[in-house]
Every structure is written in structure tokens, then in C-alpha cells.
């Protein structure tokens with residue numbers, strides 16, 4: 064009963080706020096009907112990833128560039144994770160959403176999580192793991208956007224999200240301008256599963272959550288740390304991914 068009264072009070076406050084500050088599109092700030100949503104123009108302009116995708120790294124590929132659903136780059140050197148999926152390319156309104164999410168709009172987590180779940184279901188019984196921020200970056204920003212996404216996904220899907228399952232043991236300076244190989248070398252060994260968390264990871268199917276997949280170097284380093292701790296499978300789920308040139312066989 065108390066919870067119902069509280070919910071009614073909260074929705075009344077939200078209604079009042081809507082009157083004082085009309086809700087704006089989460090990507091372009093145009094007026095919209097409900098808070099934390101997108102305007103029709105931004106929704107229509109969301110850069111959905113073209114299919115087919117490599118079944119391993121999730122990169123969109125022309126069908127002739129896939130060998131049994133896997134791209135040539137994954138055939139030659141399979142990544143440490145078992146799959147990577149994102150609903151959108153990191154461009155247009157999707158990029159605007161990520162940038163606003165990273166700079167103080169924590170409430171966008173549930174909108175982004177909803178879009179991720181609509182695109183691809185999480186494996187049953189999987190443990191959700193957020194890509195950790197180094198503690199200095201966490202102090203600067205005040206929150207870890209990947210952990211917020213993981214919390215929202217856990218709330219909506221009923222999966223378990225354990226914070227601190229994976230920790231960043233080494234700060235990694237900005238990767239801007241580095242090649243994929245340089246990024247891989249830089250983040251290798253930057254993550255670890257604390258001793259006390261190992262029983263939760265051993266034999267588990269883990270789903271690594273992040274906002275954007277760029278080169279996949281961070282995801283691969285996290286997946287390698289989870290596998291060293293005994294994870295049976297590691298799947299990567301992000302809100303968006305940077306488009307990579309399709310590799311021809």
C-alpha cells in the first residue's frame with residue numbers, strides 16, 4: 064500500500080515537472096510527449112546495423128565475405144569473446160544519446176537498455192558484467208555508464224548483475240588515434256576478476272555490458288580476464304558499435 068502511495072506521489076511530481084519543463088527528445092532536445100524518449104525524426108534516423116553480421120564479432124558483412132557466418136578476421140584470429148552484438152551503429156542520434164549519457168544524463172540508461180533487449184535477448188541464466196572504469200575516472204565522472212546500463216538490463220530482464228565482478232587494475236590513457244593492435248596491447252592485462260568473485264565467474268556464461276564497442280580491444284581484454292577466471296562463455300552486448308570496414312576474404 065505504502066509503495067502504491069509512493070508511486071502515485073512520484074507520478075504526480077513527474078506530471079508537475081512535465082508541465083514546468085516539457086520533456087525533450089533524448090537525442091536532439093526537440094519537444095516530445097513523454098520524458099526520456101526520442102522524437103519521431105530521431106527514432107526514424109537511428110542507424111540500425113545492416114545484416115548479415117559476423118556471428119562472432121558482430122560486424123556487418125556482405126554475405127560473400129562470410130565463411131559459415133564468420134568473417135575472415137575472426138577465422139584468422141578469433142576474439143576472446145564468443146559473440147558481440149549492438150542494435151545500432153555509433154552515428155547520428157545513437158551517438159548523440161551516448162554522448163549525453165556519458166555527460167550526466169544517467170536516466171537514459173533505461174531507454175538504451177530497452178533498445179538493446181529489443182535487438183537481442185540475453186542468454187538465459189547469464190551473469191551481467193559491466194566494463195569497469197578506473198577509480199580515478201569514476202571519481203571524475205561520478206558514475207560508470209556501463210554499470211548503469213547493466214543495472215537497467217538486469218532490472219528489465221531478471222538477470223543477475225554483480226558490481227565489482229571485474230575490476231580495472233591499471234588505468235589506460237586515451238586510445239584516440241591508436242590502431243587496433245596498439246589498443247589491444249595497451250589494454251591487455253588491465254582487467255582482473257578479484258579472488259573473492261571467482262566462484263561467481265567459474266563455469267558461468269557472462270554477458271559483458273558497455274555503451275559503445277569501438278575496436279573491441281577493451282571487450283577482448285575483459286573477456287580474456289573473465290575466461291582466465293573460468294567463465295564458460297563471454298558475450299558482449301553494447302548499445303552501439305563503431306562501423307568497421309568489412310574485411311574481404
Ligand SMILES: [Zn+2]
Nearest residue numbers: 088091102105
Ligand atoms: Zn530528436
Ligand SMILES: [Zn+2]
Nearest residue numbers: 117120134137
Ligand atoms: Zn568477425
